[in-house]
Amino acid sequence: MPRQRTLKGLGRSTRRGLSRALEPPRLRSTAAVFTTMSALAATSLLSAPSVAEPFSTEPCALQRTGAHHSEGVDTWNAAYPRPTRALNAVMVFLSFPDSTPLTTPAELTADHFPVTSEFFRRTSYGRFTLTAHAMRQWVRMPRPSTAYRIQRDWSASLRSLYLRDALRAADDQVDFSRYDIVYFVADPDAPGVDSDATKVVNLDAPLRADGADIRRVVTVFERHPPDRLVLAHETGHVFDLPDLYHRPADGKGDWDTYVGDWDMMGSQFGLAPDLFGWHKWKLGWLQPRQVVCVQRPTRLTLEPLGAGPGVPVPGAAGAPAFGLGDGTKLAVVRTGPDSALAFEVRDPVGNDSMACRAGVLVYRVRSTTESGRGPVEVIDAHPHTQACWEDSVYPPLADAPVSLGESFTVPGDGVRVEVEDRSASGTWTVTITPGVTG
Template structure:
C-alpha cells in the first residue's frame, strides 16, 4: 500500500483532464474482419481491429470497489449501503444483459464512511473541474482510501462522495484518466470514476461512466455554449449518448468492440450487388425473449447475426442492427432496423457515431424521448432507405416469426 501523502502526491503529479494521450504502441489484436475499422489515436477510438490494453476489458468477472468519502463540513444523511443500492444491482444487471452474460461487474462496497481531510467546499467541484482542485481531491481520496482498501484486488474504482455535503456537485460525476498511473498495492490505477450523484441518482449514470472505463466514447453532442440539444447525434440509442434514453442498450458495434459478439455474429457486406441476411434483435440473449411477428415469444435467439457493416472509407463505416423493445430496451419507442455511421478517427464527444434518420420528416415519443426526431429512426418491415452521400440502400423485407428481421443491403457506389 502507498503509506504516505507525499508518495500519493508524487504519483499524482501528472493528471489529464479527461483522457490519457493517445493509445499505447502495444495493441492487442482483436478482429481480422475486413469491415473492422482500424483503431486510431483518437480518444476512445471506435476502431474494432485491436484492443487498447490500457483499458479494462469487460469479459468474465471484473471486481469494482466503492469507496465512500465524507467531509468535515457535513454529517452524512445516507449510508454507504443506501448509496450502493442506488447503483447496484442495476448497473451490473445492465451489463450482464448487454453482454449476453459474457461479463459480470461485481461490486465490493467499503461499508463505512472514510473522512476526507478538508471541507467539501475546498475542492471546488464542478463539471469542468480545475486541474489543481481535481488533483487535490484525488490525492486526498487516495491517501484516505489506501488505509482501508487493497487496490490490487480491483479492476474498477468508484470514489463516491457524500451527496449531501455542501460542496458536492452532481454534475461533476465523471471518469478521470490519469496521465501517470497511481501505484497502489502493487497495481497501476489508470482511471477512477468520481461519483457525486444525488440520492437517488440519475438513471443509469454509473453504467454510462463505467462505459468509459471500458474505452467507450461519449456519443452526445455538447453545444459550445452549453445551450441547445445534447442528443442530436444518437438520440435514445446507446447509453453512451444519454443514460435517460428509451433504448439505452449499447450499439452492436460497441458490443463487437468489447468482445461480446463473435465473428459469426458480424456480417461484412461487400461488393456492389444486394446482400440478403437476417438480423437478430440486438437485445435477444439468455434470459431475454423478444416477441416475433405473430406475437409469439422468440426463444433460442442469441447467437445469430446482430450486426451488418458496410465500409464507406478508410476510417468510416455504416452499421445496421435490429432493435426491439425488450431487455435493456424494454421502454423503446420504435422497433426495426437501425442505421448509423461510425468514424474511427473522430474523438469522443465529437460524434464518432451518428444515427441516420431514416424518417427525416417525422418524430415520435415526444413525451419521454430525449430527442424525438431520432426516436423513430429504425426502418420497419416493408420500408427501404438509401443513405445520402454513401449510396447504400437497405430494404427491410419482413419480420420473421422468430422475431428477427430479413433485410437486403446494397452497397452501390461507396466513397
C-alpha cells in the same frame, strides 16, 4: 461524462432502478505510495503509450486511431481493461468535515447496484460480470468539500488534490490491488459537491497503491437517488467507449442530436440505451460469426440486438419467442478508410424494453473522430417525423429505424436497406445493397 441539461431540466421520469446493497468482502490495509500526477478528464488524451492487442481482421473492421476512445475495432487498446472476464470494483464512500451525511453507504450502493451490473450482464449476453465490493462505512476526507471547488470542468490541480486525499484516507481500509475499477463516491449532500462533476478521470501519471498502478478513477458526485444508468455510462468510459452526446459550445441547446435514445453512451435516459452492436463488437461481446461485412447485395437474417439467452423476443404475431442470441447481430458496409455504416435490429427487448420504435437502425461510425464530437451518428430513416415526444431524449431520432416493409437509401453513401420480413421467432430478414445510384 453524461450531459446534465436533460437530466436536470426536463422533468422527465427517470424510472430509476434501485436495489439492496451488495455485501462487500473484507477490505484490508496496506501503505500507498504516491507519484506526481496530473489528472485528465475523460475527454482528454492519455499521454502514456498503449499496446495494441489484435482483435479483428474483418475487411469492415475500422482501424483504431489516435483519437481518444477511437471506434476502431481492429485492435484492442490494452491501456484499458477489456470486459470479457469478470471484473471487480470497489466503492469507497467519502464524507467531509463540513457535512454530516444524510444517507448511508448501503443506500448509495443500492442506487447503483445491481442495476449497473444487470445492465452489463444483459448487454454482454452474460459474457461479462461486474461485481461491486462496497465499503460499509464512510471514509473521512481531510478537507471540507468546498475546498476542492468540485465542478463539471474541474481544474486539474484541485481534482488531483481530491484524488490524492481520497486515496490516502481510504488506504488503511482498502487493498486497491484487488480491484480492477475504483469508484470514489462523495456524500451527495455535502455543500461543495456538484453532480455535474461525475466522470472518469484518466491519470497522466498513475497513482500507486498497494503495489498496483491506478490509471483511472470514477469520481461519483451523484444526488440520491442518482441519474438513471449514470454509473453504467461512466463505467463504459473505463472500457474505452466514447461519449456520444453533443455538448453545445454555450451549454445551451440539445445534447442528443448524434444518437438520440439509441446508446447509453449518448444518454443514460434513453428509451433504448443498449450499447450499439458496434460497441459490442469492439468490447468482444459479439463473436466474429455474428458480424457480417457486406460488400455486395446481400440478403441476411438479423436477430434483435437485445436478444440473448432466456430473453423473450416479440414474434411477428406478438407472442414472446425465446432461443435467440447466437445469430447475426450486426451488418457493416465499409464506406471509407475510417468510416462505415452499421445496420442492426432494435426491438423492445432486454435493455431496449422501452424502445419507441422497432426496426433496422442505421448509423455511421468514424474511427478518427474524438469522443464527444460525433464518432457515431444515427441516420434518420424518417427525417420529416418524430415520435415519443413525451419520453424520448430527442424525438426526431426516436423513429429513426427502418420499419418492416420499408426500404431506405442512406443519403450520400448509396447504400440501400430493405426490411422484408419478421419471423414468428423474432428474427428480421433484410437485404443490404451497396453502391445504389439514383
